[in-house]
Amino acid sequence: MSRLTDANVVIAKEIIARYPRAKSALIPLLHLSQEQNGYITREAMVQLGELVGVTSAEVYGTATFYEMFRFEPVGKYLINMCGTMSCALMGAGELMHHAEHKLGVKAGGTTDDGMFTLAHAECQAACTEAPTLQVNYRYRFRVTPADFDSLIDDLRAGKLADEIPQHGVLAKVRQRIPADKGVGAVAPEDVTEGPAWLDGKPAL
Amino acid sequence: MSSYPHAPGFVAGDRPKVVTSRFEYTDSFTIDRYLATDGYTAIRKALSKPAAEVHDEVKGATVLGRGGAGFPAGTKWGLTPQNVWPRYLVVNGDESEPGTYKDRLLMERDPHQLIEGCLIACYAAGLSQCFLYIRGEMALAQERVATALNEAYAAGYVGKNVLGSKFSVDIVLHWGAGAYVVGEETALIESLEGNRGMPRLKPPFFPAANGLYGQPTIVNNVETLANLPWLINNGVEAYTAIGTKTSPGTRMVAVSGHVKRPGVYEIINGITTFRDLLYGEEFCGGIRNGNSLKAFVPGGGSAPWFTPDQLDLPFEASQVGPAGSMLGSGAIMVMDETTDIPAAALTLTHFYAHESCGKCTPCREGGTWLERILTRVVNGTGTDADLQQLIEVGTSICPGDFPHASNEALGLAAVPFPYKMTTICFVGPSAYAPIHSALTLFRSEFEARVTKRITIPVTAVGVAQ
Amino acid sequence: MTTVDPTNTTHVDPNAVSLTINGKSVSARKGDLIIAAADKANEFIPRFCYHPRMAPAGMCRQCLVEVEGPRGPMMVVSCMTPVAEGQVVRTETEQVKKAQEGVLELLLANHPLDCPVCDKGGECPLQDQAFSHGPGESRYVEEKRHYEKPIAISDNVFLDRERCILCDRCTRFADEVAGDALISFTSRGNNTQVMTFPDEPFSSYFSGNTVQICPVGALTAKPYRFKARPWDLDQVESTCTTCSVGCRTVVQSSRDELVRYQGVDIDPVNWGWLCDKGRFNFEAINSEDRLSTPYLKDAHGNHVATTWSSALETAARMIRTSLATSPESVAIIGGARGTNEDAFAWAQLADAIGVDQRDAQLADGLPAEVFSLAQATIDEAMAAQTIILLAPDLKEELPVLHLRIRDVAQKRKAKVVEITSRPTGLTPSAWKSVMVEPGKAASTIRAGLDQSILKQIGSGTVSVVVGRMNLAESAESVVLALAEILHVAPQAKVLPVLRRGNVRGAITAGLTPQRGAADTAEILALAAAGKIDTLVLLGSDPLSDVPDADLARRGLAGARNIISIDTFMTPSTSQADVVLPAAAYGEKNGTTTNLEGRISNIAQKITPAGTARPDWMIAVELASALGKDLGLGSVEDVTAKLAKTVAQFAPAADTKALRHDGVVMNRLTPITLNRAEAPANDRNSYDYRIVSFRKLYDSGISTAKSPSLVTLAIGATVVVHPLDLDRIGVQAGAHVQVIGEKATVVLPVSTSEDVLRGTAWLPFNQPGNDAREMFDVNATVVDVRIEKLS
């Protein structure tokens, strides 16, 4: 099923309710959909458009702007090799060569067994730990070619299954706002007065 | 290979720790540790005073923005129009500037400190909802912040009537999906509205007046907000006692590249010099393998480069700007003598060309053009004319003199920051910045790359049938 | 409010701003953009993304100029920078030139050099500005971007992404103006492109506007592609008469054939926009099927071509013979499709021969008294704080008026309250939508609207847009509801939205029942009863347009003689004894009146088909055949006499004023509507109450004869609520029988959650089985049963 499951629709509605305007939930919902299917399907975009009240073309326009959304299936593990300055200075280029050799695919490709997609990536905010890579957005730091080999072997052997979920899963913990604790989102045009704690004084 | 500790780098001695004080604990991200180390005492303190007073403290302390522009937070809050409701806080946790690495640590290792910072800002500035925008690729940061928010809601620190007061605020965790430009505040707002993350023009879209959903919106960097709990707990005097008058407090800087001990350090603002940082034993401990320093990028990938001539400058915007660069996001990338300068510049130009949102013509077309020419040059298939063309294209993005550092050996005087630009945001100019620096400071390396081919005039000749 | 200092003799406008542009001092208004101020001062600043009717994007960066700032000259984009008092702007300094050249070079970097085969070549802003503001020569030697050459993004629009300069005009238009965000930028950076969602075409009624505003040849329209080169085009400014909004257009021809219409930007009406029907239906005028010669029906009932003199002679004889019996045995139906001059000449003829039974409406309009209520122009209606819609789906019937209302609603300048039996194109922008069962609008309002609505209405200015929202519901029912609205909003001004091109002009010029004579429905009933001897169809097709098909059929069958003046052989024309070919739009000069009463010129661009003549001329000639001299020798004579004779048309005497914005006709002294208890109109629970509405594309001639539009009509269907479908016991897509009192019609059925339970939607005049068979002009509402096919 490439539409959201019923359970995910419930989560989707919960997320939408947090925003003063439904369209704001679009990126989180695209993630939710990618988490479910590993990539973003056409049907999912149609459904998300319906959920937040925009056209499919708008969903598509937003989705294709962002690097993380994939519109075709990728390997079980997406390996993003950072190649920006700090990593490049510390040997990212050589590491990429090595990785291509090890996996037998060029950057951008997926191994025949569907296990790995190797990709160029831009700065991952771990520059002091160069060269770095991410497997399904989980970091590996100061990676040597030998480290890379053992990483691949471990992933193949299923040893890291606990730490690294399938492609699409980001945070394993979701924010949950308990109904009795949340303030609730209000459309901006429906807010006519300042917040209670200012006691009618202007802000600042 | 390791998957977790390392950064921050070694921080010896009793330097003040405003934002990294809990980093020494392995459980620094839990609410228990936070509560055991003064956690959520600042918001209590804040709630006991009128909002305006809290705002005055932030203003008084001159908490400089840590996202890049270095604008004081308290002053920025004060720019919002009074009596326009609702108004929002958007936390910029999109950290993607090449070399920059600090916000992720703050979110992963001390999420409650950030949450408390958000609460203080919302209370002080009358902000009724907060969106915490975390870069998409940071799965662990999202997990830690989500957990912390869930704990904080459960304990009554966030949500309806915080700690039984009249103060109510929702903090919504939002995450991006991979686009550097979304770190720019107006693009961040577009993205948060569910749109393509293309920057808006300022004016008219100054977020303080016309931001999220067209409402007054404060956008602050993660580190900026993480400063607030300490400030409220310890007071303005204690805060301004650190650093200098114009650059008080500390700031986190990430030093990467060819140093012995790359890492993220909390340094004293305004006083610490690049030399202290790169060579000081308590920080990076010098250049790797005893090599010599060739150049360094002082403030994130967008910043014009410095050479050893500038090592003695302190972390003080009013000195670094006239010297031809900027402090930006606190990211220093160090290149030693072995560095292939044109290739290094290409990694950055490629980055900015790839990250262009596509809105402004000069950035969209010019960035890619620069990248293509430079790629030719680096591959050894460029020509002399290509070097000139790089400058011509760069000038279409940034007309007039482009800033650069002084250089004694080359007899160059500094051209001060900033530059003029034909684009809305800095992505376009940033694609040119490394090229301009590299070409200005290391032109011979480019010339060596360029095969000096003689252009042979081609006459149109009929094809024999 | 501003207070004026009484001692100050010169009136100071607080919104006036003065600045200098290139040393010229320029006055502007607060909030104006520099680029707009420069335009007014004739200082051209090059631009691509800026469009005065859309929010500026500041995207192309072509319009950079220098503004004197505290720290020396600053470079700003003039399309997003507002003017300021004392501002010093320079658009031609070295720095600016360099920046503009740089941007242009970059824009051209990836632009293909296919100008010689591009529709836009010769009228292309990119081409022009490359000459005037470009660097002269490109130094770009890299491979250009490549995409599949033109892809069809809709039925009528092609997109060539290689030519696109990513100015965001089309995408902004689709989202911001049309509200059909079916195209979007996709991907990022250098890979950015305009695209639809895969397999979801840009099917917008307004798609043609994107072709017009595309500053390059990236978007082209099928009906015009490769038809002409700009330098072969001949053009004239005119007014569209496809519907009664009256959009200003430019009519373009090449070799005496219409090839393109373009919207003209005038403030009071269309702001440059056109709907696709109005834009592309010039194809119908070029159609081979046009009537090009008169016909007479022979003894076997066949139409035989004849000369004008014999046709006119025959027509005159018929009328003369009928008049000899009684003037009541002659009737004229139609006139709303022609010019004011056409209508007036016919009214003059009718006056001359004493025929009072004339009606420009086809029993699908409203009584002419709606024009006697306090009137609003479009602008006045839009300026109200509340706009009440008691109207058809304007997106379908009066598309550009829909855009105007959507604009104020989206910008939250007015609150839109609609009272409707079916969601409309404006429902998403409406503040409140009050759904009423057909026949219940008046009683619902009488019983009391929602407090918040009453408060809103009571608190300020109100305009009411009134028309026929349901063609299966009587006009009286609408008038009763209108009376109730005006009772709660006595200050309201009314904008009647009768749909046909010049219906207001025709009625005002005299084609409306005189002295209480029969209207169209009554004329047809009289004809059916054998009481009409000669029926003149003046560009009207009752068989297609009168909501009661049976009545129309009986009426036409009962009339002894039918004289039809038309451009095509319509179903009604084919029953006529005398057929006179009429000149069509673009083939004649004159004036037209839009729904708000604005009179503007329409212009001839091509020679009429065959021997076709304008209606007014036919009236004059017929009059002369009847021995009457109307004293009208030229169309200018007609306009002049109209302005002199009909007080409301007096402003039309200023013929120069008719040429651009037009003039608004004089108003009548307002009357008040009487309220009355509406009939209960209760519905049997087995019945479905019909909501019948027009779609933009239907079986009407201008769609049916335009190859690019004909396939866009949705076809006849019946739509019910999903739960009602269960009750009927069939699946969506099945055929059902719709059983009315007068007829049973078999139609495919589909569902929508938007249908009010117990009602059924039937689109009007669609290809397929005709629902009008079940309609009854004398009934307030039409109730039917819907059953499975047995």
Ligand SMILES: Cc1cc2nc3c(=O)[nH]c(=O)nc-3n(C[C@H](O)[C@H](O)[C@H](O)COP(=O)(O)O)c2cc1C
């Ligand atoms: C291209 C670009 C990228 C940026 N990226 C970031 C970023 O990743 N994180 C950040 O905090 N600020 C970033 N900024 C700066 C923001 O626009 C904004 O100034 C900052 O978030 C304000 O917070 P502060 O005042 O607390 O520093 C970026 C600016 C530009 C022009």
Ligand code: SF4
């Ligand atoms: S297709 Fe035309 S209107 Fe649309 S973005 Fe491209 S150049 Fe602009």
Ligand code: FES
């Ligand atoms: S016209 Fe001003 S940026 Fe395009």
